[in-house]
Amino acid sequence: MVKIVDVARAAGVAPSTVSRALNGDPTVTQEYLDRVREAAEALGYRPNRVARSLRRQSTDVVALIIPDVGNNFCTAITRGVEDVAREAGLSVLLCNSDEDSAKEAMYLDIAEAQRVAGVVIAPHSQDADVSLVVDSGIPVVAIDRHLGDKVDSITTDSRTGAREATAHLLEAGWERPGCCGGPRDIETAWWRADGYRDAVEEAGVPATIAHGTYDREGGAAAAAELLDGHPELDSLFISNEQMALGVLAELGRRGLRPGVDMGVLTFDDTPWAPLMAPPMSVVEQPAYEIGARAARLLTDRIRGDVSGTPCHEVLPTRLVVRESSRRATR
Amino acid sequence: MVKIVDVARAAGVAPSTVSRALNGDPTVTQEYLDRVREAAEALGYRPNRVARSLRRQSTDVVALIIPDVGNNFCTAITRGVEDVAREAGLSVLLCNSDEDSAKEAMYLDIAEAQRVAGVVIAPHSQDADVSLVVDSGIPVVAIDRHLGDKVDSITTDSRTGAREATAHLLEAGWERPGCCGGPRDIETAWWRADGYRDAVEEAGVPATIAHGTYDREGGAAAAAELLDGHPELDSLFISNEQMALGVLAELGRRGLRPGVDMGVLTFDDTPWAPLMAPPMSVVEQPAYEIGARAARLLTDRIRGDVSGTPCHEVLPTRLVVRESSRRATR
DNA sequence: TTGAAAGCGATACCAC
DNA sequence: GTGGTATCGCTTTCAA
DSSP states (O other): OOOHHHHHHHHTSOHHHHHHHHTTOTTSOHHHHHHHHHHHHHHTOOOOHHHHHHHHTOOSEEEEEESOTTSHHHHHHHHHHHHHHHHTTOEEEEEEOTTOHHHHHHHHHHHHHTTOSEEEEOOSSTTOOOHHHHHTTOOEEEESSOOOSSSEEEEEOHHHHHHHHHHHHHHTTOSOEEEEEOOTTSHHHHHHHHHHHHHHHHTTOOOOEEEOOSSHHHHHHHHHHHHHHOTTOOEEEESSHHHHHHHHHHHHHTTOOBTTTBEEEEESOOTTGGGBSSOOEEEEOOHHHHHHHHHHHHHHHHHTOSOSSOOEEEEOOEEEOOSTTSOOOO | OOOHHHHHHHHTSOHHHHHHHHTTOTTSOHHHHHHHHHHHHHHTOOOOHHHHHHHHTOOSEEEEEESOTTSHHHHHHHHHHHHHHHHTTOEEEEEEOTTOHHHHHHHHHHHHHTTOSEEEEOOSSTTOOOHHHHHTTOOEEEESSOOOSSSEEEEEOHHHHHHHHHHHHHHTTOSOEEEEEOOTTSHHHHHHHHHHHHHHHHTTOOOOEEEOOSSHHHHHHHHHHHHHHOTTOOEEEESSHHHHHHHHHHHHHTTOOBTTTBEEEEESOOTTGGGBSSOOEEEEOOHHHHHHHHHHHHHHHHHTOSOSSOOEEEEOOEEEOOSTTSOOOO
16 A cells, blocks of 8 residues: 555655645645656555544545435435535435434434534434534534524425415315324424414314324325224325325225325425326425535535524425316316 | 543553453453443543544445435435445445446545445446455445456346346237337346347347436437337337336326326336336336345455355346236226 | 554644 | 654554
8 A cells, every 4th residue: 555655755755745745735846746746646646535534633524314215305315415515525424314313323423433524414303412423513404304593404394385285285175184294203294284284274174183104104004094083084185205105005005096086285296296196296395405505504614614603594395286186076 | 532542541541451441352351341431431432433444444434336316226225235234333425426437436536545344336337447446455346237257246137127027018918019228338228128129029029229318318218219210119118217207207298198008117116106107017126135235245345254256146126017017908 | 461652644733 | 845753543563
């Protein structure tokens, strides 16, 4: 393994000069620069990032802690983070927490031990403990969910999104929308349930909510609970994309046709939503943008470019009406 | 930042003893062990992995280089890799190559500079240059696609999968299947085109193939090309999941109903495939398993548990017949 | 079993 | 502008 001293020797200069030359220090003379580059090239020198990280007390890696890459929303966030991180010369350490606080804590621990440059996290609960990382001076930005006032966050306005969605269902002619809500301990889930509640209450319709986990099983279970216990429901507002898949499966099992027998509208747009039977109406969240902005904010913090006051960005959602929420007149 | 010498001082032992104690060296006396643990705890000592990595000349990170996490197949692989890596105490560095050799090379470079413990890669082309990494003694396992005989690989039998799929289309009563194939320079794409060719030739039907990129745009373009140029086609075999989304969109634009006006069968199963209109028939690949096995193989190599001879695992695909490939008689 | 000390490889300070 | 060198924090010989 050829190291910096080897290059130095070959080029007839000091190691420090090699370091400067290779790192673009403008004080290095052209002549030395050439000599160093040549020697490095000739020897096939490859800088050791680990050594540099130790010395510099900082790595060029950011940790991204999300519930599950299997979720399209998370995936899009991940792309956003990765794209801007790469631009900034940072790599992304991918951590799936599976909505499990213990796993999350483990990853936070690893991130700190690894001395990552920053952390982007979709915290399972509002009081996830990021102090370990924060106290080490590692910038953290929370996405999708908040993490107290002091931690930067990029979120979307779930409540408004849910309210608009439910209101749309009502306007479309559905009279009794139910809500397949996410876990009670996840922030977005209660905002969305609240938004749903806002809309039905305003319409003078009773709120009917079932809570399930943020996955397909949870969606199916919530739908089953609602369908079994509340035959009066004629439409469903669903709290996230994975749940929607479960709800749809459950409807299928019962021979209920979305958009005909049962109005359906879900949070999160996906590439397949327009291709379903019928095309799904959704509340779109700017997932890629969330990731990209989070990464941008993080890199700013890493560079120290940003004043100390915490930043809380709330991005808007967008209602995309396709077929599943329209009351068919056939 | 409290370091190992601080703990040593507090515990009244040598740094080396602290290191041994904390790393579970059995030669450490119980008494010292307790003292060290106590001191570490009291001081809130957090080992610095970077320093350890430098000293040990090895990190506990593996790089995963895939075309795009946005692809459900890649996502599933990613979960597989992450799950077994975590078990083995390794973290995953996520790298999206976007089927771009330059990006891929850049990530390979980073992986080497970062001195990762291993690399799992779905190489863009067969002659992607992993020598940089391999020569550094970093184990590499190729997934989905091969990388010469000397690099471990976990792939699936694309050709057979494609042949069976096309044969099924023919058996189902479709008479002229076309093929929306992937890029010519991607191995799986030509294996799948070959499998398609095998089946149509055996049936004495002409092969009609259009090549597109492995994404939605590519799928739409390939479908358009086929539909415009070959009105005789009555069904389509599609080379991957993302292309399928594009193909379906294109069919929709032309008012062609899958499974009725046009038989459709695609590579890659997805959570939404059964929920489409109509439910999609697919060639399922064991994506999670590919990732899991690749990671397992990699950890074995990292530990040096495995003899030097390269391992080439080929996993089987599975034809899942749903509705889109059945010739409706309505 | 424990301690002392030599590195791992790059960087950045300080002196020239 | 360049060189010498201490240092980042940990692990691991080697000697006791």
